[in-house]
Amino acid sequence: QPVRLRDYTPPTHLVDALELTFDLGDAYTEVRSRFRVRANVPPGEDPQPLRLHGRHLELQSLHVDGAPVSGDAYLEDPEGLTLLALPAEATIEIVTVIHPQENTALDGLYRSGGLFCTQCEPEGFRRITYFPDRPDVMTTYTVTLIADPEPYPVLLANGNRVDHGERADGRHWATWHDPHPKPTYLFALVAGDLHLHEERYTTRSGRDIQLHLYVEHANAGKTAHAMRSLRKAMAWDEDTYGLEYDLDTYMIVAVDDFNMGAMENKGLNIFNTVCVLADETISTDGDFETVEAVVAHEYFHNWTGNRVTCRDWFQLSLKEGLTVFREQQFCADMGSPAVKRIQDTRLLRSIQFPEDDGPMAHPVRPESYLEISNFYTATVYDKGAEVIRMYHTLLGEDGFRRGMDLYFQRHDGQAVTCEDFLAAMADANHVDLDQFSRWYTQAGTPVVQAGGRYDASTRRYHLQLSQHTPARPGQTHALPLHLPVRLGLLTGDGQPLPLRLPGETGQAPLERVVALRDASMELVFEDIPEAPVPSLLRDFSAPAVLDYAHSEDELLTLLAHDTDPVNRWDAGQRLLLNTLLASVESGQPPELSEPLREAVHHVLSGWRTDPAFVAEVLTLPSEDYIAEQQVVADIDGIHTAREALRNRFGSSFADAWRTIHDQCDPHAPGVNGASARRLRNLALSYLGAAGPQGAELAMRQYHAATHMSDRLAALEVLIEHGGSTADRLVAAFHDQWRHEPLVINKWLRLQATATGRNALERVRALTAHPGFDIRNPNRVRALLGAFSQSNPVGFHRTDGAGYRLLADYVVELNAMNPQMAARLVLPLTRWRRLDPRRAGHMFEQLERIGNTPKLSKDLQEVITKSLAS
Ligand code: ARG
Ligand code: ZN
Numbered sequence: 001q002p003v004r005l006r007d008y009t010p011p012t013h014l015v016d017a018l019e020l021t022f023d024l025g026d027a028y029t030e031v032r033s034r035f036r037v038r039a040n041v042p043p044g045e046d047p048q049p050l051r052l053h054g055r056h057l058e059l060q061s062l063h064v065d066g067a068p069v070s071g072d073a074y075l076e077d078p079e080g081l082t083l084l085a086l087p088a089e090a091t092i093e094i095v096t097v098i099h100p101q102e103n104t105a106l107d108g109l110y111r112s113g114g115l116f117c118t119q120c121e122p123e124g125f126r127r128i129t130y131f132p133d134r135p136d137v138m139t140t141y142t143v144t145l146i147a148d149p150e151p152y153p154v155l156l157a158n159g160n161r162v163d164h165g166e167r168a169d170g171r172h173w174a175t176w177h178d179p180h181p182k183p184t185y186l187f188a189l190v191a192g193d194l195h196l197h198e199e200r201y202t203t204r205s206g207r208d209i210q211l212h213l214y215v216e217h218a219n220a221g222k223t224a225h226a227m228r229s230l231r232k233a234m235a236w237d238e239d240t241y242g243l244e245y246d247l248d249t250y251m252i253v254a255v256d257d258f259n260m261g262a263m264e265n266k267g268l269n270i271f272n273t274v275c276v277l278a279d280e281t282i283s284t285d286g287d288f289e290t291v292e293a294v295v296a297h298e299y300f301h302n303w304t305g306n307r308v309t310c311r312d313w314f315q316l317s318l319k320e321g322l323t324v325f326r327e328q329q330f331c332a333d334m335g336s337p338a339v340k341r342i343q344d345t346r347l348l349r350s351i352q353f354p355e356d357d358g359p360m361a362h363p364v365r366p367e368s369y370l371e372i373s374n375f376y377t378a379t380v381y382d383k384g385a386e387v388i389r390m391y392h393t394l395l396g397e398d399g400f401r402r403g404m405d406l407y408f409q410r411h412d413g414q415a416v417t418c419e420d421f422l423a424a425m426a427d428a429n430h431v432d433l434d435q436f437s438r439w440y441t442q443a444g445t446p447v448v449q450a451g452g453r454y455d456a457s458t459r460r461y462h463l464q465l466s467q468h469t470p471a472r473p474g475q476t477h478a479l480p481l482h483l484p485v486r487l488g489l490l491t492g493d494g495q496p497l498p499l500r501l502p503g504e505t506g507q508a509p510l511e512r513v514v515a516l517r518d519a520s521m522e523l524v525f526e527d528i529p530e531a532p533v534p535s536l537l538r539d540f541s542a543p544a545v546l547d548y549a550h551s552e553d554e555l556l557t558l559l560a561h562d563t564d565p566v567n568r569w570d571a572g573q574r575l576l577l578n579t580l581l582a583s584v585e586s587g588q589p590p591e592l593s594e595p596l597r598e599a600v601h602h603v604l605s606g607w608r609t610d611p612a613f614v615a616e617v618l619t620l621p622s623e624d625y626i627a628e629q630q631v632v633a634d635i636d637g638i639h640t641a642r643e644a645l646r647n648r649f650g651s652s653f654a655d656a657w658r659t660i661h662d663q664c665d666p667h668a669p670g671v672n673g674a675s676a677r678r679l680r681n682l683a684l685s686y687l688g689a690a691g692p693q694g695a696e697l698a699m700r701q702y703h704a705a706t707h708m709s710d711r712l713a714a715l716e717v718l719i720e721h722g723g724s725t726a727d728r729l730v731a732a733f734h735d736q737w738r739h740e741p742l743v744i745n746k747w748l749r750l751q752a753t754a755t756g757r758n759a760l761e762r763v764r765a766l767t768a769h770p771g772f773d774i775r776n777p778n779r780v781r782a783l784l785g786a787f788s789q790s791n792p793v794g795f796h797r798t799d800g801a802g803y804r805l806l807a808d809y810v811v812e813l814n815a816m817n818p819q820m821a822a823r824l825v826l827p828l829t830r831w832r833r834l835d836p837r838r839a840g841h842m843f844e845q846l847e848r849i850g851n852t853p854k855l856s857k858d859l860q861e862v863i864t865k866s867l868a869s
Contacts, residue, residue: 016035049083069083094130183415229291243408300330322421347378353545359869463487465523486538495561611664623792657687677710681710689720698718763805775817806824
């Protein structure tokens, strides 16, 4: 019974206005709803039945036009109500009772600590009241909250507070009105005792906006960075896209129990505390970056998501891909564009490519689903962002902006599709993008194959480019994509060459973007003095795998001289990857060739210019990423080879690492400090891998640290190499931070990812620790998510105990929080990539989960696809 894109039909009814009243109680909450519907049919035609979605609701009463509805005028089933004979226009009134206190799924209205809060995307609203819970039904909301003033002094909903007061029974109330019509998934309410950080912002056109950031009182000092990030995001969207905020107040509320990162509810964002709170004592540089990025992301949704929303959930990437792309642009402008692009590339290759290669593979716009929550994926978000970036690459900065302007001009206030976005881009630029639409419909990572031939007699270089996309489940034959290849050519000693095509005159460019549209093409470059080194797919210009047999010399040239920082980094990664794979295959310790050793020295000698970039170049590919290069992953061989290379890196370049550790200034202000800490802590980790002196250095750093990044990096080295003192430090760290849940997440994660013989026993013991709580998604991610995703040797134990442990918790979460369960299970789905013994153990656990009584739709979908793969 999957939902299919091709079955979409427009709503049978439109809603004119919705009034909601929440009586928030200790035992239960009563929800009164009143709305006016109009049949969405041509005049004269009979209205169709009205479907109201609803789940786990207790229906108290149902009235149409003031009269109770008799039992034969509607049908009730576990997923909702169907009203059979409605007049063309009607007023519907419904009273339901719900139990937020018992809602452990964190979907709909639920409790987090002492707060009431909501999460309605994608289909949580149906757990609040009966309503057409689909994004193409939009209406204005007037919402009244009633609660006890003492535990719930703050009462919030979307839009503007229009009235409030106290009742004779001592309870207080507030009414909010949101003038912007919106779908159910953007509805939100919050009630609780919260600290308010309040600032004002003046938009470019002179409107005065109140910025309200609400957190629990204990977190009052940790909101400055999020507030600063919000102001930056608002100014950036005005400057870059001419988009201003459209309500008088922008609210953000932080809650500790949240399935995802944050939610863009109109005017009332609700955030996971992980993505709001930050200060130097509890946060790493990575945390600061996350907060800035997520605050901006949710803010950008106000236009790309809220003002223009999705027609149906197959279009999820319409808002998520576009908003992630805008977030990427913003982060690049706020920090280092090169480092940001390298991180995006790394994420795509290490998370999205494997997803596209596994049983859950789906196009950026999926065609069917059993449970839409399973499609909040790296493909929809991050490959989706790459698709948007390709429009930008093909159309240029100005062309892209013209397309965006037309998109808003045409669709403001509407619920639309990915085709509508594509049409705006094409029409604004008078180009044909029909072939480009295949990026939305085809799954799988395309491979771009390249081959070069230099003809000295004609001084011509012939570059052959071809593409193919592998078969994926339900997709046997993929068609060629419209794929931008950004490229340049270098001489052997690294000089960029002008790229002159036959017949061209005048100044030739040093870089070109070539549109590969056919299965293959040949490019000819003239006046090329020697066999050049091609630099292809620069800036990761398409979400593809590049297949070109670069020699070691060519990679060394690119690493040393390419003008494109992403390809310099990539050349370094390929050199390291080749070294590691050779070692895994031969079983011999990795050999650093003399030229590679010199190249690393050269990179290291330039550390002062851009420490974070140097750190990216010299970070070894992850064990998972190495494994992705093999048909059957050699889990233990990869770990051994990588550890040996870490040791060799540490000892061979020990002097340079010590100099860096000594001279990098971790107290430098702003991004310079973050960049310095990044490289300095990489140096520490290599010195730790090289021998006991590294551990001593880590001990000193641990005690001297004033920044959480430095403290944590030192502790990580000590856990791996510090022997028994590490145990004492780990315990002391916990005692020091036991009252800071965000630090406890880090404490759990650190231990979950530490390798060593007893990793699994340690993780199992931690599940019983008071710092762990199966009901809190952050804790589950920090311990079980990190163990299964970032501790390959521990998780993939040959006796299958790692898989069993994960499966135990997946089964427990199935009943409690199906969305979390379906995410947690993912590391078990790629059994095909493992040796028969491990694959067998994994398969067994998948079957066991599949046999769980009352299996959620979420898990059912993942398990069925995985077993069938
Ligand atoms: N729209 C949100 C964001 O990307 C995430 C939605 C959360 N979804 C969920 N199923 N919990 O910003
Ligand atoms: Zn989003």
